[in-house]
Amino acid sequence: MNDTSEKMVYDASDIQRILGIGRSMTYVFLEKVYEDQAPFKVIKIGKLYRVPKKSFDEWLDNP
Incomplete structure (x- = not known):
């Protein structure tokens, strides 16, 4: 299991x-x-997606 807290x-x-x-x-x-680029930010590097934790967590906490 990945620890996503850090x-x-x-x-x-x-x-x-x-x-x-x-x-x-x-x-x-x-x-x-x-x-x-809504409802949160997504970065695409080649075929890889990276989602800034703060942006995603704010969206998830405030639907």
């Missing part, structure tokens, strides 16, 4: 686990959020 960014597997969704849906969701 991370500054989440990766796709962290988002998948936190939201309890499948792998394919996670990537579809992250691509959409990346295009919109």
